[in-house]
Amino acid sequence: MSAAAIYARYSSDRQRGASIEDQVRLCGERAAREGWRIKGTYTDHAVSGESLLRPGIQALLKDALAGRFDLIVTESLDRISRDQEDIAGVYKRLRFADVRIVTLSEGEIGELHVGLKGTMGALYLRDLADKTRRGLRGRVEAGRSGGGNSYGYDVVVKASTAGEPDRGERRTNEEQAAVVRRIFTA
DSSP, X not given: OOEEEEEEEOOSGGGOTXXXXXXXXXXXXXXXXXXXXXXXXXXXXXXXXXXXXXXXXXXXXXXXXXTSOSEEEESOHHHHOSOHHHHHHHHHHHHHTTOEEEXXXXXXXXXXXXXXXXXXXXXXXXXXXXXHHHHHHHHHHTTOOSSSOOTTEEEOOOBOTTSSBOOOOEEEOHHHHHHHHHHHHO
């Protein structure tokens, strides 16, 4: 009987839903079917898979290398990382420690998965970045905020005719704007 750990992650608050709970539940069901004993569950909430600087994945790797378990169960390889170099490094370190990765979507992970899924993850991130920049540029060209809020402005909260939040409009905060004007005219 293998000793297993479950790893789950979601990227942003928009994905919160029951994402972590669903991933853990499904991985736990797979472990039960296979007869694997769960030794720990590791999670990262609202953190991109673009970096390994996540507390959950760092704890998982530390415990894996310490021999706490010999198998990691996760929904898919992109939950561990979307970065090609990182996923290859994680796989190499885990393989050295005799820790296997099994995903619900790909099955047991091997070099081919690491190469293909690592490439697909990297392409996904680049495509997402391009679409995000395109969307932000469109918002700015439409006279809206590209994100965040600047000193001297207030966020205008209102809904569209469909009842959805209408984001990106700002209104000058005259008190703060006076400070900005004073700084630039001094």
